[in-house]
Amino acid sequence: MKILIVEDEIKTGEYLRQGLREAGFNADLVHNGVDGLRLVQEEDYDLVILDVMLPRMDGWQVLTNMRRRGLEMPVLFLTAKDQVQDRVKGLELGADDYLVKPFSFAELLARARTILRRGRSGAEVTILQVADLELDLLRRRVSRSGKRIDLTPKEFGLLELLMRRQGEVLPRSLIASQVWDMNFDSDSNVVEVAMRRLRAKIDDAYDAKLIQTVRGMGYVLEAPQENV
Amino acid sequence: MIARYSLTTRLTVFFTLASGLVLVGLGTLVAISIDRHFVELDRDALRDKIHLTREVIGKSTSPQDLKIRLDDVLHSHEGLFVSVFRDRDPLYATPDFQFPEDLIAQTQQARLGVASWKTAEREYRGMSASVTLPGSAEPPLQVWVAVDIAHHKHFMYALIQTLVGYVALATLVAGILGWWAAKNGLAPLRTMRSRAMAITAQRLDERMPTEEFPVEMADLATTLNEMLRRLKEEFDRLSEFSSDLAHELRTPINNLMTQTQVTLSQPRSCGEYQDILASNAEEYQRLARMVADMLFLAKADHGLILPSTEKIAVHDEAQALFDFYEALAEEKQVGLQLIGAAEITGDRLMLRRALSNLLSNAIRYTPPGEQVVVDIQGDVHGTTVDVVNTGPSIDAQMIPRLFDRFFRADKSRKQLDSDGAGLGLSITQAIVHAHRGRISVSSADGRTCFSMYFPSAQNIGKRLTTDA
Numbered sequence: 001m002k003i004l005i006v007e008d009e010i011k012t013g014e015y016l017r018q019g020l021r022e023a024g025f026n027a028d029l030v031h032n033g034v035d036g037l038r039l040v041q042e043e044d045y046d047l048v049i050l051d052v053m054l055p056r057m058d059g060w061q062v063l064t065n066m067r068r069r070g071l072e073m074p075v076l077f078l079t080a081k082d083q084v085q086d087r088v089k090g091l092e093l094g095a096d097d098y099l100v101k102p103f104s105f106a107e108l109l110a111r112a113r114t115i116l117r118r119g120r121s122g123a124e125v126t127i128l129q130v131a132d133l134e135l136d137l138l139r140r141r142v143s144r145s146g147k148r149i150d151l152t153p154k155e156f157g158l159l160e161l162l163m164r165r166q167g168e169v170l171p172r173s174l175i176a177s178q179v180w181d182m183n184f185d186s187d188s189n190v191v192e193v194a195m196r197r198l199r200a201k202i203d204d205a206y207d208a209k210l211i212q213t214v215r216g217m218g219y220v221l222e223a224p225q226e227n228v
Numbered sequence: 229m230i231a232r233y234s235l236t237t238r239l240t241v242f243f244t245l246a247s248g249l250v251l252v253g254l255g256t257l258v259a260i261s262i263d264r265h266f267v268e269l270d271r272d273a274l275r276d277k278i279h280l281t282r283e284v285i286g287k288s289t290s291p292q293d294l295k296i297r298l299d300d301v302l303h304s305h306e307g308l309f310v311s312v313f314r315d316r317d318p319l320y321a322t323p324d325f326q327f328p329e330d331l332i333a334q335t336q337q338a339r340l341g342v343a344s345w346k347t348a349e350r351e352y353r354g355m356s357a358s359v360t361l362p363g364s365a366e367p368p369l370q371v372w373v374a375v376d377i378a379h380h381k382h383f384m385y386a387l388i389q390t391l392v393g394y395v396a397l398a399t400l401v402a403g404i405l406g407w408w409a410a411k412n413g414l415a416p417l418r419t420m421r422s423r424a425m426a427i428t429a430q431r432l433d434e435r436m437p438t439e440e441f442p443v444e445m446a447d448l449a450t451t452l453n454e455m456l457r458r459l460k461e462e463f464d465r466l467s468e469f470s471s472d473l474a475h476e477l478r479t480p481i482n483n484l485m486t487q488t489q490v491t492l493s494q495p496r497s498c499g500e501y502q503d504i505l506a507s508n509a510e511e512y513q514r515l516a517r518m519v520a521d522m523l524f525l526a527k528a529d530h531g532l533i534l535p536s537t538e539k540i541a542v543h544d545e546a547q548a549l550f551d552f553y554e555a556l557a558e559e560k561q562v563g564l565q566l567i568g569a570a571e572i573t574g575d576r577l578m579l580r581r582a583l584s585n586l587l588s589n590a591i592r593y594t595p596p597g598e599q600v601v602v603d604i605q606g607d608v609h610g611t612t613v614d615v616v617n618t619g620p621s622i623d624a625q626m627i628p629r630l631f632d633r634f635f636r637a638d639k640s641r642k643q644l645d646s647d648g649a650g651l652g653l654s655i656t657q658a659i660v661h662a663h664r665g666r667i668s669v670s671s672a673d674g675r676t677c678f679s680m681y682f683p684s685a686q687n688i689g690k691r692l693t694t695d696a
Contacts (some may be wrong), residue, residue, distance in 0.1 A: 014519045100520070101513075102516040102519065102520075103516075104509075104513060104516070107309075121277070145585070151553075154551055154554065154555075170350060179547065180551060180552040182552055182580065183577055184577060184580070184584075185517050185520060185521070189555060189556060190552055190555065190556045190588075193555045193556045193559050194555040194556075197555050197559075197627075206511070214506075214508050215503070215506030215507070215509070215510070216505065216506035216507070216508070217506075217509065218510025
């Protein structure tokens with residue numbers, strides 16, 4: 001997966017590139033709109049992360065030019081200004097998502113993955129599986145090591161999200177937004193409590209803990225690695 | 229054009245114009261009345277003369293006799309001119325005096341008329357009458373008498389000159405008086421100006437001296453004082469907010485700085501570094517959230533949060549929030565109950581946020597085993613959403629300050645609270661205000677109720693038109 005970062009703030013850009021590379025992406029970084037527009041035409045990117053305020057050519061113009069040249073790759077806007085009009089403008093111009101600075105890197109990563117996943121329509125899965133945990137989407141049943149686990153609808157939704165995106169660190173705000181449709185900074189305690197209750201049902205009775213807290217970032221569900 | 233002149237100049241000009249106009253009118257009235265009076269006097273005199281002439285004619289026996297008698301009479305009347313005609317044939321005329329021909333032709337038909345005319349050097353007024361001799365079968369005689377009215381005209385001329393002079397002088401004096409009055413009358417305005425100049429952000433407690441002012445200005449001064457009071461309150465609130473903000477930011481930054489520097493002071497294990505970085509990340513997230521909340525409030529202050537206007541079923545939103553808070557409430561053994569249903573017109577995300585803050589607050593302060601109730605009531609005028617919880621009442625003194633930014637009823641609870649920075653209720657209030665609604669709190673006898681009121685769309689429209 002190739003990602004282009006167009007960001008004039010040197011430090012922010014460098015960290016984004018490092019973070020995305022470490023997350024397994026092939027990330028390039030340029031510092032102005034003109035270079036950004038040139039690069040998207042030369043290379044085949046899967047996602048462009050575009051700052052709005054850029055020297056020489058701002059993010060809006062870059063996006064407009066891209067779309068005019070028939071470049072339909074997804075674009076994620078970064079901006080320091082959170083104006084409703086800006087948000088609307090970005091989405092009207094054909095941006096796929098919008099993040100307001102300061103944002104957490106976990107949030108950016110999760111959103112980038114959401115966008116990248118959107119294109120791939122692979123076969124519709126009906127059963128999700130991680131290690132010995134199994135989630136049946138059709139019958140809405142969860143079992144671990146063959147033992148049935150009773151979950152509330154929201155707990156089921158939460159587990160489904162974690163399993164669909166296994167191995168990804170999901171920030172609390174993203175979980176609140178995806179599971180409960182709370183698209184604002186809400187009481188983060190709620191996610192913690194819900195996660196604690198889910199863990200009690202999924203993990204407490206087993207030695208191998210599937211749900212991990214990544215401090216300062218969020219939660220991840222993955223099969224435990226043997227050698228750690 | 230006139231807008232550029234001072235108020236004193238304007239008042240002076242208006243006053244001068246008004247007095248000038250009144251005086252000119254009065255002068256004209258006086259002149260016209262006197263002139264009329266003169267005409268009246270002349271008419272009486274001329275009637276007398278006609279009468280006299282008629283008598284003389286009555287006494288005379290022949291045209292020669294008439295001439296002698298008239299000469300005799302006219303001799304003693306200086307400035308009286310007489311002509312007698314019979315069918316345009318002059319029987320008698322005062323020597324060296326000629327009545328205008330056209331006048332005589334005109335009055336042939338009329339029985340009696342008064343006219344005035346001018347010659348090169350003099351002005352006359354004359355009257356004609358037809359005289360029928362008693363017991364005579366001859367056609368009536370036409371008599372013309374005239375007097376010299378030059379002295380009247382001289383008098384009028386002098387009078388008009390005097391009047392014009394007087395009017396001019398009086399207008400000037402009135403103008404000066406007007407200027408003086410305006411200048412004095414506007415003195416309180418200058419006082420106001422000097423007071424206003426003394427007002428700065430640091431000296432907002434300066435006030436206008438209302439007692440010294442005339443009534444009209446006192447009203448203005450009172451209004452200005454009210455404005456100053458409000459500004460001072462807002463300003464005080466704002467400066468308190470700024471210092472609170474600095475303080476709120478200083479604490480976490482100080483923690484971050486100290487922690488990071490202590491960590492760097494000697495080599496540590498990888499696990500320790502991870503712990504520190506994770507703790508820092510949490511602190512940064514809190515800061516970022518605070519900044520985002522502050523920005524939201526700043527935008528609300530500038531009227532920049534524009535709620536979209538869709539129909540929202542409040543009970544559905546409340547139910548969604550109940551789902552969200554379910555786990556937390558269960559863990560705290562707090563029940564959640566929803567009563568009623570209604571729709572409001574507004575912004576879904578914002579409404580959720582507002583209600584979410586109230587719910588989170590209510591759940592936090594409700595003791596285990598008790599309940600939080602969301603009560604929704606709507607009618608044509610608007611919708612009320614009450615969030616009620618049992619638990620310790622809020623101190624009455626705290627209530628007016630509850631919606632202040634960074635205000636925490638419980639001062640001992642700091643920072644690590646999930647409440648964040650104490651901006652939740654301010655944000656809820658800002659959202660309600662953006663929807664042109666009201667929010668209020670009541671708390672007594674172990675029951676606390678936050679009540680949001682949203683006017684209905686028609687109601688808002690009505691209020692908008694009355695505002696305009």
